[in-house]
Amino acid sequence: MFDQLTRLAQDRSPLGRAELLSTITDLFVSAGCRVDEGICRLYSDIVGHLLPTIPYHEQSEFAARIADLPTAPHDVVMGLARNEIALAEPVLRYSPVLSEADLSELASELAREHLFCLASRQPLGEAVTDILVARGDSLLSRVVTSNTMARLSTAGLARLVRDASGDAALGETLARRCRDGGGSDNVVPFQLRPEGETRREPAPDGGAVVLSFAERWPSTPAPVPAVASVIDAVVSDERMLEVAMLLADHASLPVDLVSRLIARADPTLLAVLCKSAGVSRETFARLVTIRTERCGRPPAQNAELARLYERLSAAEALRALDLVRDRHVQGARPA
Template identity: 30%
Template sequence: MPAASIIEELEDAISRGTSGRRVETLRRVTDLFLRDAERFTESQIELFDDVIVRLSSVMEKAVRRELAERLAPVMSAPKTIIRSLAQDDEIDVARPILLLSSQLDDATLAEIARTKSQEHMLAIAGRKSVGETVTDVLVERGDSRVAMSVAANEGARFSDRGYDALVERTKGDDLLAECVGLRKDIPPYLFRVILSTAKENVRKRLVATTSAREKLQLSGALGGVADRIAIGVSDGARDYTAIQRTIVVQHSRGALGESELKAFAEAGKFDETVCSLSVLCGVPLEMVERLFVGDRPDPILILARAAGLSWPTLGAILRTRPGSAGTSTAGMEEARESYAKLTTNTALRVLRFWQVRESSAAAAAG
């Protein structure tokens, strides 16, 4: 007998059956579907979907949970019942679907994450793969367990905004800091943010790992960008007094902006470039100079993003650095890609950290 005829016959029996009979019928319909799930046509699956939805809507929690556990791993499971079970307020019912079902798209998962419980989000965080639109919600709304779970999930992918928010949450949370720091896809500049704010024991464990060590070698910042600033490598031989005064006056007249900065850089005027960046970013001149003479361009990228500079301007600035380290074709392309990924929020946070550290060091020295 065709599947549609069987379902029609069973549905007729349901309308006159007892509660126990309805449960048994639900199991039989589910058995029938699972037996040949991969062979049914789309229209046949829709018939199963309709019957199962109406049957399960009046069932107790234990029966719905059983149904969820049976349908969750099935690639061709009826979509309406899958969404219904995933949105069930009872987490024991929703959990198998949220963890395993491939029938849930990112839009549905994000909506569930926005509206359901922390336990629902925890289940979503444990999926084999989690898209960026979903992790955005999990990081923003989830509790510490959710944040830890999604950070530890190698199949989770984060947008720039999501990664920024996740790294922000690592402050004061040693376990999360270590978990996020160990992710293979964490951008190097965010890895350095974690190193700069993590406790010493966490920092040591991160640096001790192979993946972390590779990130540091790639960025040329074994102690972190903040540590390089604290050490300082400027020889102090330059006297910026006259140029700094001129630049400050120029800025006060509204005559100093990105175009003027770019012109200084393209003309190879190192002193004017450094002083202009200092004024535009509100960063002490001595700090900007120390950033310029490092082995890698990363700190300049952070200054430029904080100031809202375009890549052409930044490219010109990088070429004014002593020895033009890192300005080979490959080096500039790497810098351009890193700059494209660097968000303004992250740059401003790192900049604030540098400024606080600089002030603390000055106070201690005084």
């Protein structure tokens, strides 16, 4: 091992630096809980020196690898969280190193795209959701509300209810959360009442607040803009994370699963998701181009993908999507 490290240390090419960092990370991970403060500090220094020198896709792989590592150095994880979205996303979603105070700090300062990653983190405390709801727009509020492991404070829920008075899609998401149990043990799900304006009432046990407001969202959702037109808008700004969230919401699939489906080498499932959502041929072509640029895929197949998308019918896409949902549900069941 020492000879290998010596050889890699002498290789100053970007790929050589990447292999050196990977090998040192192997050693660090293998130490497990035996890692002491000195080793952690030394590893952090090595990461800080090597990470900027390696290819971007290798940086992204490093971030994904370290995301769920409980012994990862705190400063490394915080640095990744503040980095570009491809490096920040896995640690914002999964890193156990980030405390509630860290998450609150990050929620207060990070850019909009990063906030979507935080909003889908599980679990998520009230302090963080309060900041996300205060800083975000309707789409971010829907992601927070859809996260059943995100606790909502009374103040946060009240703000969401006020915002939902002018946003049918958010109102339906709130209603669905309450029908499914709310996801917060300290907030009684609000009740939809046909006769009253928004008001507050003491909860039966005196420990929470019931929020009641006019029944704007019956069991049949109010008409909302087609998801395809919203995707058209966000694709124009290359906001791929929001595209994944919109497709996930439409397909009733987890956001992280849809993100992986979009990034995988085989683009067939991306075509299925887009066709089932009614995404236009032009928007799908733009999505494929962005994906090609970001993931380093060869652009030669783009024209063939466009023809495949043209031939794919909506009925075929919906049948394929049903199969994807079934596999996801079966895979999520405990053994």
